[in-house]
Amino acid sequence: MTGIGIGRRAALLGAVAAPALMGRARAQGAPLVLGALPPLTGAGGPYGPAMLRAIQGVVDEANAAGGVRGRPIRLMAEDDQTNPDAGVRSARKLIDVDRVAAVMGTWASAVTTAVAPLCWENRVPLLTVSGADSITLLPHQGYIFRTQPNSRLQIATGTDFLARQGARRIFHLAAQSPFAQSSQDTMVERMRAAGGNVAGYIVYERDKTAFRTEVDAVLRSRPDTVFLNGYLPDVTILLRELFRAGFEGRRFTPAYAVNQNTFATLPNEVTNGVITWQPSPEVDSAVFRRLQTRFGNVEVDPYSAQTNDHATLAILAAAQAGDVAPEMLGTAIRDNIRRVSSGEGERVDNVTDGLRAIAAGRAVNFDGASGPVEFDERGDIRGTKFRYEAAEAGRFRVLEVR
Structure with a gap:
């Protein structure tokens, strides 16, 4: 028996290992099966493998501590390819074939939007790092938990930062995505309040190999700042073309x-x-x-910190739920996530201490690598800090954390 099962694409990528379960975690009952659906390829490919590694680390730690009430935990992982169609196919396998009790780690908002109905229709909680406002407005019946701030909060804080830096005329270049228009609406509102404006707005198809039309529109508008609201491949091209065109204003992304x-x-x-x-x-x-120690020399990005917390929340919620019928485990996890992450319980910051406290009958309040994980009634994280950095000679310099 192994602690993880992986789809064919994930296996080919070598994204995760399959360590044997520790002896203490060998089944006294059926395994608790959890699903991971990060982007191992596509636009999110630079982040997905580390996100999965963080999840697997928590599962390994929990199994070494005896599992959930003596039940081992098995992690089933699939690659959503940063693509909604692939995400739906993979989610169907996790839910219909692997019978997971929760799905963790979706990244792109379009993927999460496509996968979410499968989860709530099958009473499987979905823990996500996607930011589009529309996600938690879906009729998800409480089955969505988002550790990433929603796009309105992200854009509002980002725009306020730009205003503090002196930006008064912004051009917004946005990749086609579920949060493009909501980002524009929020930026217009915040810039107006700061005495500035959004001078231009273009939504582009991110799979293009050139953006000359978009860059020409930027130059005609004479902005002091360009907001590149896209993904790694398209923003890389846009930065090159803005440089060649001689744009000397602020670039924010x-x-x-x-x-x-x-x-x-x-x-x-x-x-x-x-x-x-x-x-x-x-x-x-x-x-x-x-988590840094576990990752060695690899940088711990915010998404990996969040998926570390996804796995811990799902496992502690399952432990808090106690003995429930297999078909009700997803609902039980949903109903106990807030119970283990808020309130007056014993403060814990790792799955081992949390499992030990729950086994002793004590209430717990988990604080994670991404910060306090308290959710509002829609499933949105209640708040977080933001980090601003500037690129200098191939490295990042911290400007502000607040």
Whole structure:
């Protein structure tokens, strides 16, 4: 028996290992089966393998501690390919074939939107890092939990930062996505309040290999800032074309769209000065430092911190639920996630301490690597810090965390 089952694509990628369960975790009952659906390929491919690694680490730790009330935990992983159709096919396998009790780690908002109905119709909680406002507005019956701030909160804080930096005239280039229009609406509102404006707005198809029309529109509008609201492949092309066109204004983009891969692809003269922002993990916390140690020399990005918390929440909620019929386990996890992540219970920051406390009959309140994981009535995270960085000579310099 192994602690993880992986789909064919994940196996070919070598994204995860399959360690044998520790002896203490060998089945006294049927395994608790959890599903992971990160983007191992496609636009989210730079992040998915680490997200899955974080989930597997929590599962291994829980199994080493005896599992959930003596039941081993089995992780089944599939690659959503950052593609809604592939995500739906993979989710169907996890739900219909593997019979998972929860699905964790969807990244792209379009994938999460496509997968979500399968989850709530089958009473399987979905824990996601997707940000589109529309996701938690779906009629999900409480089965969606989002650790990523919604897009309105992200864009509002990002726009306020730009206003503090002196931006008064922004051009918004947005990849076609579920959060493009909501991002535009929020940015217009916040810039107007700051005495500025959004000078232009274009939604583009992100699979294009050139963006000359879009860049020409930027130059005609004479903005002081361009907001590149896209993904790594298309933002890389846009940065190159803006540089060649001689744009000298501020460039601002989500951190998932510019990372070390960008520095390996583009010369420093193209990336210098690019400002990124992202939800900030609790980098000074013990739980985050343990995750760093587990990852070795690999950077722990916010998504990996969040999926570390996804796995911990699902396991602790299953333990808190106690003995329930297999067909009701997903609903029981849904009903207990808030119970193990808020309230007056014993503060815990890892799955081992949480399982031990629950086994002793004590209430727990889990704080994760991504910060406190308290959810509102829609399933949105209640708040988080944001981290702003500037690219300098192939590295990032922190500008602000607040």
